[in-house]
Amino acid sequence: MMQNNKKNLNITFYLLIVPVLIWLIFMIVIPHAELFISSFQVEDDSGDMVFSFGNYIDFFTQKIYWFTFVKTAAYSIGVTLLAFIIAFPIAFYLSKVTSKKNAAFLILLLLIPLWVGELVTVYGWIVLLGDHGIINHFLMTIGIINEPINMLYTNFSMVIGLLYMSMLFMVIPVMSTLQSMDDSLIEAACDLGASKWDIFTKIIIPYSMPGITSGAIIVFMLVIGDYLAPNLLGGKNSLWFTEQIYNNFLQTFNWNEGAAFGFLLLILSSGIIWLALKLSGQKLEKVGA
Amino acid sequence: MNNILEIKNLSKHFDDVTAVNNVDFTVEEGGFFSILGSSGCGKTTLLRIIAGFQQESEGDVIINGQSMKGIPPEKRPVNIVFQNLALFPMMNVRENVAFGLKRKRLQKADINSKVNEMLERVGLHGYENKKVTDLSGGQRQRVAIARSLVMNPSILLLDEPLGALDRKLREHMKVELKLLQKEIGTTFVYITHDQSEALVMSDKVAVMHDGQFEQIDTPRNLYKNPKTSFVAGFVGDSNRFYLQSTGAGSITTNGGWTLQQPNLNKSASELYIRPEALILNPANNLNGVDQFEVTIKTILFDGSSTKLSTIVDGSNEELLISLPQNAQFEGIEEGHTLNVGIHHNDLKCF
Numbered sequence: 001m002m003q004n005n006k007k008n009l010n011i012t013f014y015l016l017i018v019p020v021l022i023w024l025i026f027m028i029v030i031p032h033a034e035l036f037i038s039s040f041q042v043e044d045d046s047g048d049m050v051f052s053f054g055n056y057i058d059f060f061t062q063k064i065y066w067f068t069f070v071k072t073a074a075y076s077i078g079v080t081l082l083a084f085i086i087a088f089p090i091a092f093y094l095s096k097v098t099s100k101k102n103a104a105f106l107i108l109l110l111l112i113p114l115w116v117g118e119l120v121t122v123y124g125w126i127v128l129l130g131d132h133g134i135i136n137h138f139l140m141t142i143g144i145i146n147e148p149i150n151m152l153y154t155n156f157s158m159v160i161g162l163l164y165m166s167m168l169f170m171v172i173p174v175m176s177t178l179q180s181m182d183d184s185l186i187e188a189a190c191d192l193g194a195s196k197w198d199i200f201t202k203i204i205i206p207y208s209m210p211g212i213t214s215g216a217i218i219v220f221m222l223v224i225g226d227y228l229a230p231n232l233l234g235g236k237n238s239l240w241f242t243e244q245i246y247n248n249f250l251q252t253f254n255w256n257e258g259a260a261f262g263f264l265l266l267i268l269s270s271g272i273i274w275l276a277l278k279l280s281g282q283k284l285e286k287v288g289a
Numbered sequence: 290m291n292n293i294l295e296i297k298n299l300s301k302h303f304d305d306v307t308a309v310n311n312v313d314f315t316v317e318e319g320g321f322f323s324i325l326g327s328s329g330c331g332k333t334t335l336l337r338i339i340a341g342f343q344q345e346s347e348g349d350v351i352i353n354g355q356s357m358k359g360i361p362p363e364k365r366p367v368n369i370v371f372q373n374l375a376l377f378p379m380m381n382v383r384e385n386v387a388f389g390l391k392r393k394r395l396q397k398a399d400i401n402s403k404v405n406e407m408l409e410r411v412g413l414h415g416y417e418n419k420k421v422t423d424l425s426g427g428q429r430q431r432v433a434i435a436r437s438l439v440m441n442p443s444i445l446l447l448d449e450p451l452g453a454l455d456r457k458l459r460e461h462m463k464v465e466l467k468l469l470q471k472e473i474g475t476t477f478v479y480i481t482h483d484q485s486e487a488l489v490m491s492d493k494v495a496v497m498h499d500g501q502f503e504q505i506d507t508p509r510n511l512y513k514n515p516k517t518s519f520v521a522g523f524v525g526d527s528n529r530f531y532l533q534s535t536g537a538g539s540i541t542t543n544g545g546w547t548l549q550q551p552n553l554n555k556s557a558s559e560l561y562i563r564p565e566a567l568i569l570n571p572a573n574n575l576n577g578v579d580q581f582e583v584t585i586k587t588i589l590f591d592g593s594s595t596k597l598s599t600i601v602d603g604s605n606e607e608l609l610i611s612l613p614q615n616a617q618f619e620g621i622e623e624g625h626t627l628n629v630g631i632h633h634n635d636l637k638c639f
Contacts, residue, residue, distance in 0.1 A: 187342055188375035192389030192440060193363045202388070206379045 039260035055260035065244060065261075072241040073268060075155070076224040079162045080170075083219045084212060086163070087170035091211075092204075094171070095178040110168050118165050122232045125164065129157050129233075153235025161229030166222045170215035177211030178204075213282045217273055224269045241265055293318040293476050294339070294444055299348035301334050301500075308334040310500035311348070316444070316478060316493070321470050323487040324480040325524075326497035332480040333372075335497070336446050339478065340369045353443055368437035369446040373453070374429055376421040382408070382432055383417040389440045407439040411469070426454050427462060434466075438475065447479045451486060463489050484524055488512065496520050518639035521561040528609050530560040532638070540638065544606035549579045550636050557638035562631060564596055565611040569618065571630030578630040583608060585625050599627070 042052040059065045090110075094103045113121045128134050129151040136148040151157050181204070189203045205212070230240030245265065248258030277284060294316040301309040308331040316322040326332045337343040339350055341362035350357040352366055368389075377385050383404055390400045408414055411431040416424070421432055430450060437445055451459045451466075467490045470477050481487050487494045488508040495505040496519070504516045515521035522529060530542040535557055541547045542560060571578055583599035586607070597610045610629065612618055621627075 182373060182375060184371045184373055184375035185377060187362070188369075188371055188377075189388070190342075190362050191340060191369050192436070193392040194388070195363070195392075198392060203377060207377075209379070 035259040035262060038256050039263050041256050043256075049256075055257040056264075058257060059260065059264060064239075068239045068241050068244055069264070069268065071239055072224060072265075073272060075159070075162075075240075076220055076269075077272065079159055079166070079223045080216050080220045082159070083163055083167050083170045084216065087167050087174060087215065088212075091171050091174035091178055091208075095175045096183070107172075110171060113164065114168065118228050121164060122161055122228050125157065125161050125233055126152060129160070152233065153237075155234065155238070158230050158234030158238050158240075161233040162223045162226060165226070165229060166219040169218040169222060170212075173211040173215040173218070174208055175211075177208040181207050209280065209282060213277070213280060216276070220273065221269060224265070241268075291318055292316065293353060294322075294478065295349075295351040296335075296339075297349045297351065299335070299338065299350065300346050301331070301338060301343065302346045307500050309338070309345075312497075312500075312502055313348075314495060314502060314505055316476060318476055319474050320492045321467065321477045321479065321490055323491035323494045324478070324497050325482070325484055325487040325494050326480075327482055327523075330497045331500040332497050333448060336369070336448055336478070336480050339444075340367055340446055341365050366443040367446055368440050368442040369448065370433050370437050370450045372448045372450065374433040374450065376429060376432055376436070378420075378422055381418050381420050382413060382424070385421055385432055386436045386439055388436065403439055407435045410473070411435045411438075427458050430454065430462060434469070438473065442475065444476045444478055447477060449481050449483075451481075451483070459486075466490060488524070496523060498523070515561070515637060518559050518561070521637050521639065525563060526565075526609070527561040527563055527637075528607075530562075530606060532558050532560055535638070540636070542604070542606055544601075544604045546581075546601050546604035546606045548581075548631070548633075548636060550633050550638065552633060553638055555638075559639045561637040561639070562608070562635065564609045566631060566635035567608075567610045568630040568632075569610070569612075570628050575630060575632075577634070578632050580628060580630045583610070583627050583629050585621065585623050585627065587623060588612070588621070597621070597627075599629075602626070 038049075039055055040051055040053065041049045042054040044050045059069075094106060098106070126133070130136070131148040131150065131152065133152070135151070136145075139145045140148065185203055185207065186199055189199045194202065225242060227240070227242040227246060230238040231243060231246075234240065241261070242265070245258050245261045248254045248261060292315040296312055296314050299309055299312045300307065310331075312335065324332045324335065334343060338345050339357075341357065341360060341364075357365055377388065380388070386404045386407060387400050390403060395403075404417075405414075408417060411434060413428060413431055413435065416428065421429060424432065433450065434445075434447075451462050454462060463486055466477075470490075479487070479490065488511070491508055493505060494508055494511055496503045496511065498519050504511060504520045506514075506516075511520060511524050515524060521527055530544070530546070533541045533543050533545075535541075535550075535553055538549060538551045538553075539547055540550045540553065540557070540560060548560075568575070568578065571580060582602040583597075584602060585597050585599050587598045589596045589598060589609075593614060595612045595614060597612050599608050599610055600606070601608050608629075610627075612621065
């Protein structure tokens with residue numbers, strides 16, 4: 001009987017694990033391996049593929065690639081910080097200040113941009129920010145400005161688009177850690193003579209650090225790998241690294257260099273996250289929990 | 290002894306409820322003062338008003354002769370041990386205890402020596418770098434108390450801190466807390482719904498009911514001489530009877546049981562008798578003891594607090610009697626008749 005049960009359990013186990021393995025192998029391992037191999041290949045004069053570091057050497061010798069790479073990293077970190085600054089008060093309000101019922105309704109409102117999809121919201125921002133857009137039209141009508149302010153196709157509009165699509169992913173994890181925090185912790189700190197600033201920096205922020213970290217990782221990943229907002233809102237000069245990859249694949253059809261750049265982006269984002277975890281003293285396994 | 294805490298005509302009204310109703314009391318310096326009441330009686334609200342987390346509607350809180358009106362919690366010379374302890378989970382034991390001292394901006398060496406001394410005192414020497422989440426219930430308890438005591442408060446407020454512990458540990462911590470308080474001499478104001486905690490530890494106990502104090506007294510007096518029927522029923526176990534008539538020197542219950550009570554000089558409607566006040570097989574010549582027969586209905590075995598459920602002969606009143614677990618009453622069984630006595634001082638009429 002025992003043996004039989006064990007056998008059944010094994011079959012169930014394999015039935016459940018097979019889809020996961022198929023997914024992992026066919027959707028993640030094989031494509032990445034394929035890209036990895038092709039990133040080390042270049043076409044020689046006779047049109048054959050040969051092993052080479054040429055794709056990577058290109059990256060390190062061409063200034064424009066470097067510049068794009070560094071700008072993408074710097075802006076992604078900046079957008080993540082901005083997302084935290086904007087999202088934290090929202091998360092605090094939703095979890096600690098307003099009633100549960102209100103909070104549920106407000107979260108629903110926050111989710112609306114996700115329902116319509118990034119492309120639609122990006123075009124929404126184009127309508128708002130353009131030279132003949134709603135904001136410029138309004139400011140000109142009430143007479144604050146005479147000429148439209150150039151907002152669209154700048155780094156400013158790109159950052160707005162990136163923030164808009166990623167902010168919610170900071171709000172939710174921070175909110176859920178704050179919800180688990182007992183209000184008596186704040187009272188205890190207060191009782192022990194802590195000022196409002198002390199309570200914020202010594203109690204609330206350290207307590208919500210796991211939520212902040214996981215929110216920051218998600219936001220950072222979404223932003224650094226985003227293509228739509230930099231391309232449509234940032235315009236021709238946005239210089240986002242994903243655009244370099246896109247150009248390699250679909251405009252110059254240099255798939256090998258595209259693959260190499262893809263890997264460089266993966267290394268870059270993983271490296272920055274690793275560094276951030278080290279600096280903040282957080283552990284990845286705790287962040288996930 | 291001067292009064293470290295004075296509560297003057299304190300009231301707290303919420304929308305349509307009065308949580309604290311005109312409470313007035315003083316606590317002596319160095320005392321262990323307990324507020325005992327069932328949940329919802331307003332004791333937590335009272336404590337939070339003293340700590341400054343809630344505003345009184347009327348009245349005043351005076352600590353060390355100084356009115357606390359408008360003084361925020363962080364500026365009051367009191368510290369509180371929360372019901373759920375509220376330890377900071379992201380800090381280790383040392384950081385938790387040092388938190389308040391750091392806010393006072395003391396010298397680092399000063400903080401260290403104070404923290405070490407306090408941890409030593411509560412028996413947590415060697416646990417400085419442990420995470421508070423890795424500690425046992427009793428150890429967490431001690432961290433919470435150390436964290437508050439290291440601030441050297443005039444008064445330490447404790448909000449049912451033993452509630453979450455299991456029974457054995459609670460019994461142990463009761464004694465430990467009492468000894469700690471004696472040793473350091475800080476005034477403790479302790480609120481609890483557990484009468485055993487209040488009676489064992491306190492110098493004075495206030496019994497709170499519906500936002501008001503029913504009686505403030507020593508534990509012994511509270512038990513021996515309850516002033517109101519609520520206290521008589523709440524503190525310790527009691528048999529309660531409703532009185533039908535009170536005549537000259539005697540009382541009769543609704544169930545037709547008549548007892549001698551020469552000391553009764555007021556009209557009363559309730560009678561309380563403690564199960565342990567009843568004397569089994571009393572000697573014939575005991576002064577002031579009324580004797581009667583009971584028939585045993587059931588034996589409610591509960592170790593040292595085993596009780597007999599009996600019917601008083603010649604009436605239909607049920608009477609619970611404590612049964613000592615000794616050789617004398619070994620043979621007692623259901624259906625037996627017992628001779629029982631009660632001293633008239635133990636008949637509490639209200």
